[in-house]
Amino acid sequence: METSSKVCQSCSESRASVIESSDVPTQPYHLCVPCHERLLSSSLRPIEWYNLAVIHSPMNFWLHDDFYEEDGEATQPEEDVIVTEKDLAPSLEDVQEDVEALIDFAITRWSLEEDVLDALKNHHKTKILESIKPRFIQTETYEIKSRMLDIARDVLGSEASEWIRELWIHDDGELLIDLSEATASCLPASEGLPLVFRKLEALTDKEKNACVASCLYRFRSPIVLPWIEKNCRTFHGNWGLLAAVSYPTWEMMKSWLNKGRPLSLVALDSMEACANEGRHLIIAKYKPQILETVVSEIEPVIKGYLQQDSVPRVKNKSEWILDDKDIIFTSNTRIC
Numbered sequence: 001m002e003t004s005s006k007v008c009q010s011c012s013e014s015r016a017s018v019i020e021s022s023d024v025p026t027q028p029y030h031l032c033v034p035c036h037e038r039l040l041s042s043s044l045r046p047i048e049w050y051n052l053a054v055i056h057s058p059m060n061f062w063l064h065d066d067f068y069e070e071d072g073e074a075t076q077p078e079e080d081v082i083v084t085e086k087d088l089a090p091s092l093e094d095v096q097e098d099v100e101a102l103i104d105f106a107i108t109r110w111s112l113e114e115d116v117l118d119a120l121k122n123h124h125k126t127k128i129l130e131s132i133k134p135r136f137i138q139t140e141t142y143e144i145k146s147r148m149l150d151i152a153r154d155v156l157g158s159e160a161s162e163w164i165r166e167l168w169i170h171d172d173g174e175l176l177i178d179l180s181e182a183t184a185s186c187l188p189a190s191e192g193l194p195l196v197f198r199k200l201e202a203l204t205d206k207e208k209n210a211c212v213a214s215c216l217y218r219f220r221s222p223i224v225l226p227w228i229e230k231n232c233r234t235f236h237g238n239w240g241l242l243a244a245v246s247y248p249t250w251e252m253m254k255s256w257l258n259k260g261r262p263l264s265l266v267a268l269d270s271m272e273a274c275a276n277e278g279r280h281l282i283i284a285k286y287k288p289q290i291l292e293t294v295v296s297e298i299e300p301v302i303k304g305y306l307q308q309d310s311v312p313r314v315k316n317k318s319e320w321i322l323d324d325k326d327i328i329f330t331s332n333t334r335i336c
């Protein structure tokens with residue numbers, strides 16, 4: 001524990017005389033003695049939790065949801081927490097007219113919900129961009145950087161294109177999923193996809209399997225399909241999920257079944273995923289189908305593959321696909 005000469009980050013009133021380590025070693029808490037005691041006993045008042053969450057994110061160990069509700073109420077305090085009117089954390093209504101206060105509020109949310117997004121959309125995009133860029137640079141907290149990219153993704157779109165381009169130049173890979181998601185919203189797919197592809201291709205197969213769907217599904221681009229064909233070297237369910245939302249055609253599914261593993265397993269997963277809204281949120285959201293299907297070919301092709309590869313996984317998937325073929329397949333072509 002060291003001493004500090006700043007104002008307390010928690011109460012914003014007293015001089016900070018204590019430095020307490022946080023999850024980010026270079027950005028510790030600067031606190032007065034009473035706030036430090038309340039931090040360590042999980043007994044912060046709502047406004048104190050809020051002020052700290054703006055700086056350190058509500059995911060920081062001392063502030064996370066085991067200890068506090070999203071309005072800053074302590075859920076398992078070791079000391080009595082006395083809360084008067086002035087100790088309450090601001091509500092969305094309190095902050096929605098002021099863009100800086102609203103972005104502070106967005107940082108303190110566990111996830112970015114529609115009500116906060118709608119409030120942000122009422123402000124000029126240039127003002128929001130001017131606020132989130134320096135916040136991104138000044139923090140080393142991953143969750144806050146990620147939230148700035150969420151705002152670019154869900155609110156700014158092409159307004160943030162130059163910023164997203166700059167971030168790719170300096171990207172160290174730590175924010176790959178968040179940056180890829182923002183790229184899908186902020187840059188044209190023809191420009192954004194090659195940036196994401198290049199990063200993914202540098203990963204190990206295991207790393208690629210873990211993040212490929214998260215990085216690419218938002219593009220919803222058929223350009224992703226030939227890339228999958230070239231880059232999927234070991235099977236993982238994420239590849240099938242990604243292919244399902246990237247406008248796959250029946251011709252491609254047949255081709256992948258013919259190529260054998262791992263692509264044949266990706267094709268089966270992709271077909272089966274189209275009927276599995278309950279298991280995958282993105283399937284429920286997009287309701288994808290296998291396009292341009294020659295319906296009379298489905299059964300002979302699936303059963304033909306099963307004869308070559310009859311392990312239980314293939315057998316089960318094949319049965320599910322044939323049972324749900326009316327949901328999975330369409331003779332339609334892509335409707336843009």
Ligand SMILES: [Zn+2]
Nearest residue numbers: 008011032035
């Ligand atoms: Zn204090």
